[in-house]
Amino acid sequence: MDEIVVGIDVGTTKVCTLVGRVEDSRAVSIRILGVGIEPSDGIRKGIIVDLAAASKAIKRSVEKAESTSGLEITTAMVSLAGAHVSSINSRGTTGVPGGIITDNDIARALEQAQAVAIPYDREIVHVIQRGMTVDGQEGIRTPVGMHGYKIEVETHIITAAGATVDNLRRCVGAAGVNIQQFVLNPLASAEVVLTEQERLMGVAVCDIGGGTTDLAIYVDGDVWHTMVLAVGGNHLTQDIAHGLRLPLAQAEEVKKKQGHALKSEVGMEEFFSIRPFGEDNDSRINRQDLAHIIEARTEEIFDLIMQEIKRSGYDGLLPAGMVLTGGTSALPGIKRVASDALGMPVRTAQPENLTGLVDKLGSPAYSTSVGLLRWAATMRQSDVVISSETRSRRRSRGEQGMDFEAVKNWMKRLLP
Numbered sequence: 279m280d281e282i283v284v285g286i287d288v289g290t291t292k293v294c295t296l297v298g299r300v301e302d303s304r305a306v307s308i309r310i311l312g313v314g315i316e317p318s319d320g321i322r323k324g325i326i327v328d329l330a331a332a333s334k335a336i337k338r339s340v341e342k343a344e345s346t347s348g349l350e351i352t353t354a355m356v357s358l359a360g361a362h363v364s365s366i367n368s369r370g371t372t373g374v375p376g377g378i379i380t381d382n383d384i385a386r387a388l389e390q391a392q393a394v395a396i397p398y399d400r401e402i403v404h405v406i407q408r409g410m411t412v413d414g415q416e417g418i419r420t421p422v423g424m425h426g427y428k429i430e431v432e433t434h435i436i437t438a439a440g441a442t443v444d445n446l447r448r449c450v451g452a453a454g455v456n457i458q459q460f461v462l463n464p465l466a467s468a469e470v471v472l473t474e475q476e477r478l479m480g481v482a483v484c485d486i487g488g489g490t491t492d493l494a495i496y497v498d499g500d501v502w503h504t505m506v507l508a509v510g511g512n513h514l515t516q517d518i519a520h521g522l523r524l525p526l527a528q529a530e531e532v533k534k535k536q537g538h539a540l541k542s543e544v545g546m547e548e549f550f551s552i553r554p555f556g557e558d559n560d561s562r563i564n565r566q567d568l569a570h571i572i573e574a575r576t577e578e579i580f581d582l583i584m585q586e587i588k589r590s591g592y593d594g595l596l597p598a599g600m601v602l603t604g605g606t607s608a609l610p611g612i613k614r615v616a617s618d619a620l621g622m623p624v625r626t627a628q629p630e631n632l633t634g635l636v637d638k639l640g641s642p643a644y645s646t647s648v649g650l651l652r653w654a655a656t657m658r659q660s661d662v663v664i665s666s667e668t669r670s671r672r673r674s675r676g677e678q679g680m681d682f683e684a685v686k687n688w689m690k691r692l693l694p
Contacts (some may be wrong), residue, residue: 281300282311284455287644290487291489293314293315294316294339296651297349297351298310298311300657308632310635310636310639311347311635314345314346316339317359317686318488320335322489324361325360333414334451336453337454340453346635347385353457357461357646358461363437365434365437365505366389366435367408368394368433368435369430370386370391373428383429387410388401388433392434400440401590403437404435406434406436408434409435413432446460459657461653463506467492469656470603470628472496478498479597479598481598482599484601487511488511490507490584493583493587502595507582509582509605513579518572522571523555523556524552531556532581536565537610538572538609538611539572541573543614546563552597576615577615599620628645629641629644643692
């Protein structure tokens with residue numbers, strides 16, 4: 279029986295609900311059955327600022343997807359972004375009483391890795407295994423069955439502000455949908471835009487949305503660093519609105535139709551007409567002036583990204599460069615600006631090889647949305663039980679310990 283998967287991408291500019299059917303579990307081929315795209319409301323820089331407005335936008339998106347698919351949506355993967363997201367790396371160590379490593383030994387090491395000081399107002403979203411060491415030997419992938427006396431596991435722990443996550447949980451719940459798991463935006467996008475070779479060589483995926491820019495660094499096939507910047511395409515729109523004295527809606531339209539991120543690639547004789555505030559007649563604007571505004575802000579965004587990559591210490595481990603996605607990455611010239619600012623190869627990517635209702639989805643703006651379906655499909659293959667929701671309920675009830683069978687299946691999802 280084909281599996282049905284659902285993803286809800288709650289972004290600053292749009293809410294996109296997708297319903298898909300997994301048709302080939304080995305190739306993770308997904309047919310899109312339902313699409314619900316609605317403008318966001320009540321969301322700023324990835325954070326809920328108006329609970330009622332955000333709930334209505336999400337509900338409208340879910341209802342559209344239900345209508346086009348003919349299916350009722352009860353559970354879904356939900357995207358998460360915002361500057362409140364942070365990450366730390368942690369190491370857990372445990373002895374191997376029997377001398378032969380078992381799933382229970384790995385589970386104890388993972389539990390030790392999670393025993394870090396997390397502030398009471400933060401919630402763990404992902405615990406991603408990076409690598410294992412057995413008796414000092416690094417780079418072990420699947421240690422079960424090996425001889426050893428001490429096992430160490432490195433993890434990348436992603437946390438988010440508990441209140442912000444709870445607000446998003448309430449908004450999605452108001453649409454009658456239970457959250458299967460929260461997935462950080464760049465991790466979802468990576469499911470769609472990265473190749474296995476890029477992950478192994480070392481690559482950064484950068485999802486530039488309307489309100490945030492989300493970054494994930496992959497080295498040796500694993501996630502090594504994640505971060506979220508509270509800048510995005512909306513800042514370009516605001517700069518255009520101020521520079522050309524336009525309403526925000528008109529500035530957004532000008533950005534999409536006339537915008538270019540590189541002034542040198544725009545002809546001096548290229549003009550377009552707009553009507554600024556307080557004017558009775560249209561004004562002719564040189565496209566180079568518009569490109570100058572966009573280029574300045576775009577360079578600033580990539581300078582901030584480069585600072586973060588250097589701060590992580592992994593800037594020398596990215597021979598595959600950076601993969602750009604997200605709605606803002608469709609801006610002409612942005613790839614060249616990124617390559618010059620970062621000093622590394624850059625390519626833009628979008629969802630590909632989709633079937634079904636895909637008319638609107640062949641754009642970088644929908645990488646996270648499609649990535650949520652891929653994430654859900656891969657999780658289904660491994661029968662993953664552990665999720666941020668499960669951990670949240672355990673913490674609220676004061677439960678201790680881990681579900682070893684769940685950990686075993688979860689590791690299948692995270693290990694290449």
